[in-house]
Amino acid sequence: MTTTSISPTADLQTQYRQLQRRRVLVLALLGLALGGIVLIDLCTGPSPFPLSQVWAGLWQPDSLPTEQQIILWEVRLPRALLAALVGAALGLAGAEMQTVLNNPLASPFTLGVSAGASVGASLVVISGWTWSLWNENLALTGGAFAGAAVTTLLIVWLAWRQGATSETVVLFGIALLFSFEAALWMIQYIADSNALQQIVFWTMGSLGRATVTKVGMLALVLLGCGLWAARDAWTLTALRGGEEQARSLGLAVGRLRLVVLLRISLLAATALSFVGTIGFVGLVGPHVGRLLVGEDHRYYLPASALAGGLMVSGAAVLSKSLVPGVVLPIGIVTALIGVPMFMALLLRRKSIA
């Protein structure tokens, strides 16, 4: 027990305001960094564009030659925006998941949601539906969305049946992860070489299927879920003080858990169905957010989303520049840079929040 001098009210207020200002500043910096890295993402690729050209091309498309216009607007911009949005969606989903399940290991990846998406996409690939009515792109996306949604709904159903204790939900999610991986291997084992290649490519994650429509859809889902989550910010913050404490304040913790899991399922399923497996962002993004701004969810949720966006955008840049002339699958790069980053964070757990 420290016996420092007792600070008067005004002092406490000033300290708290300073803390909040610092958090807003951190959010602003994260936002700027994300904007910056998206610009860098637009500049990098097989034919590098100088920044000035990209900048001009964004505001006055006609200032660029047609070929470059097409590369910038139809290839790079959708991919760069999709990378940032997918990262933000997974970061936000992971942050909410870790809070409602009260477990720092919870994320769409560790609880099997992305494995579910892969199983869904793979089933579409081997069923041959891709060659019939739909175009391949849409079929894969639909299959993945269904897989991810079924997974989270299974988790939600269990949470509801079991009175929603967090340990059972996490254990069930991890069990699902293992079963889906087994199912995925089974599908790969029976798939022909063509389908196998497609499945493997899916599980490595790719921004190659980005389109303006997908960017728009994910942006809408992210905006909607973000605003919805903002309404629960106080409740989620209260939950971090302890589940019993939150219940004693009259908060319906079980119902909150179900609602949040449903919201996450929409967010993660949409994001994963567009890009395939991108692990780790949903796990690490929230940890970065927590270290930077603490756990007042008014700051923690946006910080986790921005951190997730930064990670995937950074990985997108690296995926194009690590091996000259080759675009590596985004999922591989994310995990490769994500893991050491996570280790470093855990080892020096000194927070500035």
Place this chain on the structure above:
Amino acid sequence: MNSAALHIEALDLAYGPHQVLSKLTLAEVPPGSVVGVLGANGAGKSSLLRAVARMERAQGELRLGSLDLLRGRREDLLQHVAYLPQALPQASSLRVLEVIVGVLRATCPGLSAAAREERFHSVLAELQLLPLAMRRLDQLSGGQRQMVGLAQVLVRRASLMLLDEPTSALDLRWQMQTLHALRAAARDRGAIVCLAMHDLNLAARHCDRLVVLGPRGLLAEGPPAAVLRAEVLREAFKVDARIVQGADQLPVVLVERAEPFLADSG
């Protein structure tokens, strides 16, 4: 509402097939009282408090003045009843100030920012927690977190406070601090304070009334001097105890010997 009595009659609570409280009836608790709930582990102390706080679903009659605690609106309940769980506040990276303000936001949404400020400041000052206000919960010791939990309850200024072992992690000085703060709330605001506790001497010194629960329900209730008797303690805790009079006429319990655990029925 601040001068409302607590009325507990024929209270039933079961966890599945396991009946914890069975037709429990207590004498009416007048406003301004501090009640100590005693009993062996598993005797139902926590369950009683949780039933009154509507953390568990119980049957019977449970009223605070005219407010029906079992069937009344939850918003009214939150206004008047504050419950401190046995579990300490979680060691998250939230600040002490943030969790206390959070409580006010959840339970007293109509409060102005200035009123909120006044409330949390006075409770932190009273408990001498001001130096900890900006610290993170995961940087506090267990005892410090328990004090934060107490602050979360006191800041609500409820007319009925139910505290489940509020001093279990505290050193002697903080134990005194806690009981003084609770006594002050009872005296100044006419609040009713119910504490589940294990320290019989602390209970004897600070409570107006004691309730002793045994395996088959209520064993004894009344003022400390009337309740703390060797036969009651033998039945409740399976110990041989000697009760002596302290200098201030309060009973002091000295436990001499515990019965072997073989015959313990829990």
